[in-house]
Amino acid sequence: MCQRNRIKWFLLIVVMFTQFLAPGPQQDQQILIKIPKEPAQVQMALQLSDFSMLQELKTCILGITSRHQFNKLKDQGFAGQILLPGEVTGLFLVYIPDMKGLPILRMCGTAEMVEANNAIFKPFGNIHPRLLLPVSFRLKVLEPTPLRLDSIRYYKEAPVPAEKSTISSAPKPLIQQIVDQVSKARLTQTIQDLQDFQTRDAHRPECDAAGDYLYNTLKATGLTVEFQHFTFADTSAKNVIATLPGKTAPLGIVIIGAHYDSKSGLSSKAPGADDNGSGTSAVVEAARILRNYGFDFTIKFCCWSAEEYGLYGSTYFANKAWEREEKIVGVINLDMIGFSNNLPEDLDVVYNGSSAWIAECYKTQAELYTNLPINIRAIPSLVYSDHAPFWQSGYYAILGIEDWPLDTPFYHTEDDKLETLDMDLVTDTTRVSLAVAAAMAQLEGPVPPPTGVEARSQIIYSLFSSHKSVVLNWQKSLASIQGYNVYRTSQPHINYIKLNSSPLQETSYMDMGLRTDARYFYVVTAVGESGEESNYSVEVKEDQNNVQQ
Amino acid sequence: MFSNNKKSIALVFAMLLAIMCMSVSAERSSGFEASIVLDYFTPQHDLYKELYGSSSFPLNVRVEYVFKRRIGLFTGIRYLSKAGETDSSASLFEESYTTKLTIVSIPLGINWYMGSDKFNPFIGCGGYYHSYTESWDSLEREYKGTKFAFFAQAGIQMRLGDQVSLLLQGSYIPLPTGIDTLFANAINLGGSAAGVGFAYRF
Numbered sequence: 172m173c174q175r176n177r178i179k180w181f182l183l184i185v186v187m188f189t190q191f192l193a194p195g196p197q198q199d200q201q202i203l204i205k206i207p208k209e210p211a212q213v214q215m216a217l218q219l220s221d222f223s224m225l226q227e228l229k230t231c232i233l234g235i236t237s238r239h240q241f242n243k244l245k246d247q248g249f250a251g252q253i254l255l256p257g258e259v260t261g262l263f264l265v266y267i268p269d270m271k272g273l274p275i276l277r278m279c280g281t282a283e284m285v286e287a288n289n290a291i292f293k294p295f296g297n298i299h300p301r302l303l304l305p306v307s308f309r310l311k312v313l314e315p316t317p318l319r320l321d322s323i324r325y326y327k328e329a330p331v332p333a334e335k336s337t338i339s340s341a342p343k344p345l346i347q348q349i350v351d352q353v354s355k356a357r358l359t360q361t362i363q364d365l366q367d368f369q370t371r372d373a374h375r376p377e378c379d380a381a382g383d384y385l386y387n388t389l390k391a392t393g394l395t396v397e398f399q400h401f402t403f404a405d406t407s408a409k410n411v412i413a414t415l416p417g418k419t420a421p422l423g424i425v426i427i428g429a430h431y432d433s434k435s436g437l438s439s440k441a442p443g444a445d446d447n448g449s450g451t452s453a454v455v456e457a458a459r460i461l462r463n464y465g466f467d468f469t470i471k472f473c474c475w476s477a478e479e480y481g482l483y484g485s486t487y488f489a490n491k492a493w494e495r496e497e498k499i500v501g502v503i504n505l506d507m508i509g510f511s512n513n514l515p516e517d518l519d520v521v522y523n524g525s526s527a528w529i530a531e532c533y534k535t536q537a538e539l540y541t542n543l544p545i546n547i548r549a550i551p552s553l554v555y556s557d558h559a560p561f562w563q564s565g566y567y568a569i570l571g572i573e574d575w576p577l578d579t580p581f582y583h584t585e586d587d588k589l590e591t592l593d594m595d596l597v598t599d600t601t602r603v604s605l606a607v608a609a610a611m612a613q614l615e616g617p618v619p620p621p622t623g624v625e626a627r628s629q630i631i632y633s634l635f636s637s638h639k640s641v642v643l644n645w646q647k648s649l650a651s652i653q654g655y656n657v658y659r660t661s662q663p664h665i666n667y668i669k670l671n672s673s674p675l676q677e678t679s680y681m682d683m684g685l686r687t688d689a690r691y692f693y694v695v696t697a698v699g700e701s702g703e704e705s706n707y708s709v710e711v712k713e714d715q716n717n718v719q720q
Numbered sequence: 721m722f723s724n725n726k727k728s729i730a731l732v733f734a735m736l737l738a739i740m741c742m743s744v745s746a747e748r749s750s751g752f753e754a755s756i757v758l759d760y761f762t763p764q765h766d767l768y769k770e771l772y773g774s775s776s777f778p779l780n781v782r783v784e785y786v787f788k789r790r791i792g793l794f795t796g797i798r799y800l801s802k803a804g805e806t807d808s809s810a811s812l813f814e815e816s817y818t819t820k821l822t823i824v825s826i827p828l829g830i831n832w833y834m835g836s837d838k839f840n841p842f843i844g845c846g847g848y849y850h851s852y853t854e855s856w857d858s859l860e861r862e863y864k865g866t867k868f869a870f871f872a873q874a875g876i877q878m879r880l881g882d883q884v885s886l887l888l889q890g891s892y893i894p895l896p897t898g899i900d901t902l903f904a905n906a907i908n909l910g911g912s913a914a915g916v917g918f919a920y921r922f
Contacts (some may be wrong), residue, residue: 224832629810632903633771633819635854635863681813684859685900 175708199237201259204251205234205285206320215249216320223315226264226563227523229552230286235259235315235427249351254283258293263300263481265292266309266555279303281620299404301480306436306583309555312403312481313382316495316563339671342539345464346609352460352542353605355598361388361452362444362589362597363719370441371433373408373477378432382409385474388455389413394472399491403483408432408476410484412459417469417612419619421627422710424492425466425612426502427604428473429454430484430557435585444589445579447478450505450571453601457608467706468500470608478506479583485557486519493564496708499665501529501611502557502568508600510579511593517544518600519571523551523562528664529607536606543599550575567663618705621645621655621678622693628713630687639685641677641713645695647678651697657682660692664710674698753784753792755918756848757887761800764894764911767904772804772821780915782829789840798848799824806856809903818857823895823909825850827871829876840877840885847871852909869895869910879885887917 183661202431206216208231216222216232219241224234233254241251255262258281265276266288273290276282280294280303291313294300364384365371371378382398382599388467389396389411399410411431417423429450433443441447451474458472475484492499508518518537522530530547538546554577561568573579573596581587623646630639643657658667659682670682685691694707699712726757757780763769782796801821806816822898848871855862882883 351902503859627810627812629808629812629815630902631806631808631815633804633806633815633817633854633856633902634821634904634907634909635768635865635899636856636861637902638861640813681815687884 172329175567191638192564198624200257201235201363202238202241202256202260203233203235203254203291204241205254205264206234207250209234212250212479213320215244218244218252221685222320223319224320225262225313225315226311226554227288227318227551228289228554229550232320233264233285233291233313233319234526238425252359254285255281255293261293262313263292263294264311264313264554265290265300265304266311266717268307272305274310274470276308284354285553287716299480303436304443306434310479311482311554311559312483312486312588314486318563318565329561333536336633343614344466345614346606347540349460349609350465350602350606353456353598353602355594357459358452358597358601359455359589359594360456362448362592364388365448365451366444366589370439370444371431372433372435372441373403373432373480373483373605374406374437380475381431382411382474385411385451385455389458389472391476392458394462396456399426399488400562401477401482401483401487403477403480406477408484410476410488411569412488413472413473415458415466415470415472416465418465418615419467420709421469423468423612423706424470424471424497424619425468425608426473426499426561427454427457427505427608428471428475428485428502428557428651430478432476432479432484434479434583435587436583437585440585441583442585442588444592445509445573445587446582447505448505448589449507449509449592449597449600452597452691453508453604461609461612464609466609467613467615467620468709478557482555482557482560486560489560489564489566492566493652499561499566500709501526502558502561502566503529503571503604503608503611504556504561505570505571505600505604505672506556507572507579508527508576509592509594509597510573511596511626512578515542515544516573516593516596517709518596518603519570519572519575520545520547521550521553522547523549523566523568525663526562526567526569528662529567529611531665532607532610533569533571533603536610538604540606541599541602544594545603548575570701571604603606608659613706616703616706618652618699618703619648619650620699620705620708621648621697622708624693624695624708624711626691626693626711626713628691638683638688639687639689639691639713640683640692641685641691643680643682643693643695643711645678645708648697650697651700653700655680656696656698657693658707661689663692663712667707741798750787751759752922753919754922755782755784755796755887755917755919757782757889757915759798759891759913759915761893761913762911763909765904765908767889767907768909771807771819772802775791776800776802778823778913779903780828780868780917784919786831786833789837790809790833792830792833792842792844792868794831794844794846795828796827797826798826807903817859819854820857821852821854821909823850823852825893829871829873831873833877835876838879840879841875842877843872843874844871845870848895850899852895865897865899867895867897869893875915880918883921885919885921887915888915889917 435441477483778800784794831844873891
């Protein structure tokens with residue numbers, strides 16, 4: 172055999188061998204999987220190194236991984252399931268009111284139930300599912316989230332225990348003053364103005380005009396207002412964002428928001444008074460009132476668009492905030508706060524595991540400043556409104572809603588008009604939401620809270636034992652003060668424990684001997700010369716290296 | 721109830737004992753011996769070495785009953801104590817503690833002597849009941865555990881006088897705790913040892 176033939180044979184063998192060894196197309200294929208939300212199963216799923224999470228629900232987690240890794244784990248007893256084989260993009264989560272909805276979904280695409288009332292759905296063709304599905308179905312577009320599997324919390328649907336919140340449980344005259352300024356007449360007028368656009372379907376120009384109206388209305392309050400443009404399903408849309416900068420710690424951000432787009436069976440006629448003129452009017456009213464006060468943290472008043480098509484506006488906003496590593500203290504999302512079916516009507520405040528403290532705050536503030544009954548509910552599967560993208564980015568957020576499941580006969584109809592609303596409910600909900608926002612953003616006090624708080628941790632270990640130590644640093648207060656206090660908690664925003672017995676003179680503190688399997692959160696206060704304590708600084712999580720001004 | 725591992729160790733031990741018994745010559749006498757051996761111990765686990773160094777000097781005190789100068793059954797005590805220092809996951813700030821690792825082990829083993837009275841090589845095996853404690857100074861922090869583990873040894877006994885002999889021996893003493901921590905998997909406190917000591921024949 173000549174040299175050239177030898178080389179040919181050699182190359183042929185190499186090529187064949189490489190083909191033989193290379194993983195087949197099946198093995199590399201990306202698949203959509205459902206992981207039971209049980210600690211042992213989630214622990215196993217952590218071995219999926221290429222896993223990207225799409226959605227956390229009450230009983231399961233949805234995400235994408237490779238078939239190869241999934242099969243490997245399956246051999247070890249992993250109980251995950253493959254959903255919609257071959258489909259990993261263009262997916263939606265759909266809330267269907269009852270099981271009769273499933274055949275309808277399957278007429279429009281491929282669908283599979285993932286838990287009660289929640290189905291995963293891939294529409295046929297390129298038509299947006301909002302245009303195909305009944306208006307009573309709620310939609311959420313599914314995109315990979317930055318949330319990691321090891322951040323999953325396990326909890327039962329139960330009321331929040333009466334824990335000590337960081338929010339004061341004593342009434343504050345200034346917050347009472349804020350609450351008293353809420354005007355039913357102005358709220359009514361805003362809803363009327365929004366309704367007068369006839370429709371605010373995000374595919375139509377009227378929605379764009381409604382965005383302009385909100386821009387001008389918010390601008391008239393004297394706040395800085397901006398549009399945040401985005402596209403969805405080949406349509407451009409815009410969020411409207413007004414900002415009240417914080418006085419002492421402006422990088423901490425409290426958000427009060429609502430979607431302003433609407434939907435009905437007839438896209439040219441969707442008055443959307445309850446859904447969601449009511450929530451939007453509360454946001455506008457909040458901006459009008461709160462802009463006259465000073466807060467430690469920044470407050471953003473957000474009017475999101477394209478919620479009805481799958482939460483596009485708030486998803487864009489939350490993703491941008493996460494990319495910019497914004498320190499969002501908490502999010503209040505108001506969606507449908509005006510329909511009463513039972514008197515006295517209560518407000519459902521829906522939270523996920525980590526956001527319980529905001530729900531608790533709602534309850535406390537409602538008792539202090541209004542007579543509105545608050546029904547706080549942990550429903551991690553309620554991901555069909557604008558709080559959900561914040562949950563998915565690991566932020567604390569709640570949904571304020573008249574009832575869940577919805578009980579209004581006017582939902583997504585041409586009859587969702589102002590006259591069907593209980594404006595007392597809208598007013599009371601706005602009052603309590605303002606009180607919560609004001610408490611979360613911390614009304615400016617005589618002593619400014621410390622800024623630039625930073626918490627870094629290291630683990631000290633021997634063969635069998637270990638502990639965590641956290642070192643805190645903050646900027647020296649420019650005010651004349653006695654010193655500082657440091658507080659720690661293992662749950663965000665509640666149950667703080669003061670760590671020092673007398674005010675610290677230094678601008679650092681070392682907290683030692685902590686459990687290595689727990690996460691810790693810290694706030695620092697400054698103590699004035701006459702002993703008065705400042706508001707808390709922005710809460711920092713150890714190891715976040717999250718410095719705020 | 722014995723685990724399968726312990727059962728197999730017991731079986732090997734019994735078989736070895738039977739073989740040795742068959743090889744015992746009748747004309748040799750039996751009796752007790754006491755020995756003291758200082759080991760140079762080299763641990764095998766990386767984190768152990770990192771925190772406590774790659775060597776230590778455990779002391780072995782044993783009593784052995786030797787049948788016909790061929791087979792010895794022994795027990796005793798092995799004591800290892802070593803001071804070390806904690807490590808940290810990051811070097812954000814200076815924080816370290818002096819730690820102390822103590823391993824007390826009680827052996828039950830058998831030796832098979834193969835040579836002459838003056839120059840007597842041996843091999844042996846058995847099991848150790850280990851009790852280990854790791855404590856941190858200045859903090860009331862202590863971790864305690866126990867473990868039964870197999871060991872093997874070989875050496876030579878050289879007669880120096882009527883009753884005294886020099887002992888040179890090497891041993892392999894695994895101590896798999898089965899414990900995983902944040903920074904180490906399957907912590908093994910065992911390793912190999914080379915020792916020198918004296919034996920006294922009663």
